[in-house]
Amino acid sequence: MSPRIAVIGGGPGGLAFARVLHRHGLPVTVLERDPSRDARPPGGTLDLHKGMGQLALEKAGLLSAFQELSRPEGQAMRILAPGGAVLRDWQPDPDEQANPEIDRGRLRDLLLGPLEVRWGRTVAEVVPGDPDGTLVRFADGKQETYDLVVGADGAWSRTRAAVSPVVPQYTGVSLIETSLDDVDTRHPDLARLVGDGSVAVYGVNRSVVAQRNSGGHVKVYAQFRAPMDGLTGLDPADTDAVRAHFLALFDGWAAPVLDLFLRGAAYVPRALHTMPVSHTWTHVPGVTLLGDAAHLMPPLGAGANLALLEGAELAEAIAAAPDALDEVVRTFETHMWHRAERWAGFTITGLSRLVSPDPSQALAVFDAVQQEQ
Template identity: 75%
Template sequence: MRQRIAVVGGGPAGLTFARVLHRHGCPVTVLERDPAPDARPPGGTLDLHEGLGQLALEKAGLSAEFRKLSRPEGQAMRILDLDGTVLRDWPARPDERANPEIDRGHLRDLLLGPLDVQWGRDVTRVVPGEGRGGGALIRFADGRQETFDLVVGADGAWSRTRPAVSPVTPHYTGVNAVETSLDDVDNRHPDLARVIGDGSVAAYGVNRSLVAQRNSGGHVKVYARFRAPLDWHTDLEPGDAEAVRSSLLALFDGWAAPVLDLLRHGTAFVHRPLHVLPVSHTWAHVPGVTLMGDAAHLMPPLGAGANLAMLEGAELAESLAACPEDPDGTVRAFEERMWARASKWAQITTAGLERLVSPDPTEALAVFDQVH
């Protein structure tokens, strides 16, 4: 009898897992809390690495489609001093495929393909040992419940699946982040477009940074990061863009006009404080339930998380398809591999965040000099 497998979460990890299982003819149920694919903005852009995210797409049979959608030019990187002087400028080579960018929305649509996602399925709890032969029971916000032989939690930082295997919750890093956007930047803000270039532009000060990153279609995401208490914004109305803008401009006071214009022209502001799980987060294996991606190893958003999550999804799917007679043994082996690799990347990204939002801005410059 075929295993009943469910993945909770329709992000890069869950969809890659489902897409690879689908490629191998294995049924899987995808449970996503959002009511529809376009229920909320999909987010910014991702650089998919060779050997990680790109390998996952290869396992899903989607490499050719990815190449059509990705933007190798998005790998360009420019660093400015606080007075607007260009300190470093690394253009992307047109034939460079190491870490091409792709919009999250484009990646989501690529992975969705033929998948039958159950939208609007808000999981509230996963109970191990309640399924057939020791699987798991999923409880939903609408009162329904359903059992599966294997439940894979790919439901992000505040996972509803995680408590089934681990009591650990994310903790605040001390770094706050606020995201804003610029639309049609080439036509509406041509001077800023020249400052940003083809990929990303960044400036680093004492305990704060400002990064702008091109998406497709002239859309730019801007990220302000700074060390502050978690509740620094409690006096601001969430929907009062002008109040948030004024507060940010005060935080970055003294920076050059071309840098501050990234905030002055932002259209909306979203508060995203950075939380992480412990660097070496593991758990005692629980039959019928496992985790992947941010649900398993939430780390600073420095380019590794989504790549790891996608590869984990692809690898677990391939392993389950290859060894249907021992799914529990397959999951145990997967967890051991995931923990070892994720711990290494969590150490790298944790150290990276310390240097990129540092009392000494030269630390940030040194990070980029090491990788270019």
């Protein structure tokens, strides 16, 4: 008989895990707390790295479909000084496929494909060690038992407590997110500023980053260093107050840069958290983690790629040896920890340089990335 496997979380990592298992003919239960696939906006754009996210999609048999949906031109990157001067303007070659962009919603739909997701299943607790397997207890009081539970349930994972007491810690950086719709028609000046990819502006301990998505949609992020309670009392629904707060933080910046944020219609504040660089745990039979649940990092392009690859790799390993589930998971965890530690160190250092007292550090990070590519 096939092992009873559940993955908690319908994000990129959980769906990649389920999709690869499905490709190999193994059943898997996908438990997602959202009540439906369209219950909330899926988020912004992702750049999928050739040796990570794209490799995961290849393992799922979805690479060709991804290439049809992705936007290689989205790799373009322009960096401005706060006063508006252009410091860097990198345009990818027409055949550049190192890190093409794809909207999160399109990636989710691609991964979902034939999968059956149990929507609206909010997990309250995961309890290993039951004689019949690992218990998953739901918020409605029901429970189910599995041979393996994979926690792909993000930063504030309910699965993590089954293997580790560690919780995310604040990085010292907060952000306010907004977006522009139909930008080419309604805001042609800002569309030209953003271009086909992204525009980033770095100042002292703050930055503004705008990323083009498909369909004329642009996501804008204003990042800044602040105490954990720095956004307390700021009502996102009070757009005038949010804009005033932004203008106070970014006083003196060029008007077009400010307009990227000020023309937004809705605002969402967030505090950025991370897990320790070397987060590991003593192996617990019947449960494991992947993606942000295992190694939460700053949003600098690695997290989703790692989650996708980890989900695909774990599924492949299980498909190759379904009767050696515990051994497979032990090996997977060791490999995941080693790779994630390197990326966690890179991204945490990167955030400290991108939102720093010395804006020239951001240019150094950009130049180093271009040399790597």
